[in-house]
Amino acid sequence: MSVSVTKIASNKTFGGILSKYTFKADSLGGLDAKFNVFLPSASESSKFPILYYLAGLECTEDTAPWKGGFLRDAAQEGIALVFPDTSPRGAGAEGEDDSWDFGTGAGFYINATNPIYSKHYNMYDYVVKELPKALQSLDLPLDFTRESIFGHSMGGHGAISLYLPPWGQKAFTGYLTGGIDEGKAYDSTELIASAKGKNLNILIDYVRRPLRSVTRINSTKAGQLLPENFSAAARSAGFTESQVDVREQPGYDHSYYFISTFVPEHIKFHSKFLKA
Template identity: 45%
Template sequence: METAPSEISSSKMFGGYNKRYKHFSPTLGCSMTFHVYFPPSSSSSSAKFPVLYWLSGLTCTDENFIAKSGAQRAASAHGLALVAPDTSPRGLNVEGEADSWDFGLGAGFYLNATQEKWKNWRMYDYVVKELPKLLSDHFPQLETSNASISGHSMGGHGALTIYLKNLDKYKSVSAFAPIVNPINCPWGQKAFTNYLGDNKSDWEEYDATCLIKKFNAVPGHILIDQGEDDKFLKDQLLPGKFEEACKNANVQLKLRLQAGYDHSYFFISTFIEDHIQHHAKALSAL
């Protein structure tokens, strides 16, 4: 049974507040935490805030983006709420969940696992269904029907695939250094084999490069920033594969290769304002 979120921390920033919450998730079968940045509200306005979901990468929690990205400055200016969930179930003590940094804890890959051992790893349903309803039920100041989605690395993979499978739920998408073709990289192959089994057609449902081939129209354009000095670029991220698929499907993609930048939050914080503006425009929050 869903429980109301309880506030566990609050810090003022750029006139608004970073607030962290804890709740029990029926989808995942455990307690989960998430952050919301509420921009400053005008006492004379009853307008609700559009929502930008941020999905984080491998090893991250709901705290990394809030603490390191600096996104709150632009979100405050545009009147945009930021929602950052965790990256996997916690506290279930499944055998092997902490054996490696790229699978299990902190590595949910934003899919619904089909293998019995990992049945609680249902981050897709958590992000797409449970969390928006939780926010809608308990935070009347959030306009959850007016939402966009973004993310980094594994979270960039999550943002792109969730957006493409739910064009009615999100107004726009962007990503930093996303894993765009996981069926063809070691991170994705490891995760998909364990979570989804050996049927490759099941894998394709969570691969942005495969999904984009099903489209001939996507609203607006997809924004991706990729550091050229990212050590994972050639083996894990494969943006060229996604770029080619978008061209073939006539999907507008703005892929920006950024010279000298790596995979870190130093890179993200440098270009996050552009992404906030990209989403604010789509959400009419300018």
Template identity: 40%
Template sequence: MEKIAENRCFGGKQQRYTHHAESLGCDMTFAIFLPPQAEQGAVPVLYWLSGLTCTDENFIQKAGAQRIAAELGIAIVAPDTSPRGEGVPDDPEGAYDLGLGAGFYVNATEAPWSQHYRMEEYACRELPALVAEQFPVDTARCGIFGHSMGGHGALTLALKNPALFRSVSAFSPIVAPSQCPWGEKALGNYLGADRGAWVNYDACELIRRAEVLPAEILVDQGADDTFLEEQLKPQLLVEACADRGIDLELRMQPGYDHSYFFIASFIEDHLHFHSRNFKFLE
């Protein structure tokens, strides 16, 4: 693991590292914010999953999360959104919603994607193990959140790994990728034409099947998001959570869109949400 950047930030440290990811078969970059409390001992940790076209840098530069994370004493890890490098396949037409920058946090099973596109394994196993080994984080107080494709990732990975991710929230998540164009393209390519394989990466379907469910989920959604009706469909998440008795707080925010301006406007609420959940785990 090699440190490639470090900046002092609100009394803590914003760092970036590269390392070879065995699960992906390539070098990966991730960012981590360590609050000042990390100098005294282990702190809770949140994993942020970004959306289509993003890297690890979008969140750390645009969301404005560090000030509140420093006050609350929470570390934040932001991985890249897909494998990258020589030999890693991309969309043959150069589209933004498949391939590089569009890993969808799945373990691909179809060629040519299956060799490298194993973002679920990376985000749930390899990266958390590396972070726990190298940084002062309390793995018993670990949560996950994300935006759009990353909101889909946060919900699905939390639902499938309740012992790892003890708290979950999302901004503008793709809640039912098996029922929207973004998801149909990505899952069809990464997992194949059999829609039965897609249910393992569809938050609404996972909620209907999961034995262990989160007690509560916070979701913020911009009411003026241009992707709202065709791609995001938050009402499907409302229905799934109601069927299983999950306390879902879906906040439709008037006038807000899909951008990081929206995320920055409400990131403080999400950090406080996770902080409250972590206190119950102490």
């Protein structure tokens, strides 16, 4: 089935072009879905590897391009960036606008099975299946054989799918009929334990402060999602530090000041594998 995607904005930046698109996403119940794509400056023969960025709670597809400092480094590395939104918008589902950490702006990149949310809140299918099809329909110079993903906060939770109480409990008990047990399918600590023997390349930065921690690839609140548990599970599964590197960065907070500080290193990290 063809996808009809409309360009609604375009800006030149760092020699490349940042464009905003929209289309009606089946996985989101037919609602309009907006996303941004950054393409570096290129010759006619260039095709760029793709790096997807999943943003955090309360963010949109615009937050990272505006605040994160991503575009300069992606332009230098010759990498395309894709910025999806964080949830469906305007679903009208019960309670979706009652709190900042559930519903609108807080899709958690999972597929809801609770009937209240299952028509629209399927951000996993949207990011993994439908968004790539929308990108392919645009005939942009993108190399779909070279893709990677990273994120911040809830987006890190989406990229490495941590589920640990109490943050994961609220999302999983709300979106999933099977609650916490069903949520284990999205739990990166569970998943990495079962990934023994695979070739993994993961870089995580986090900050430990009272109730706050930030990571790239994954970002969590320190007292809630416990990145050290993920690290311990990785070591137990036999992964070395060069394969799964979890680094504390003292003194920073959960903001985009932290992101803009460390994003150059992370884009270079992904570039190393995307260009291999």
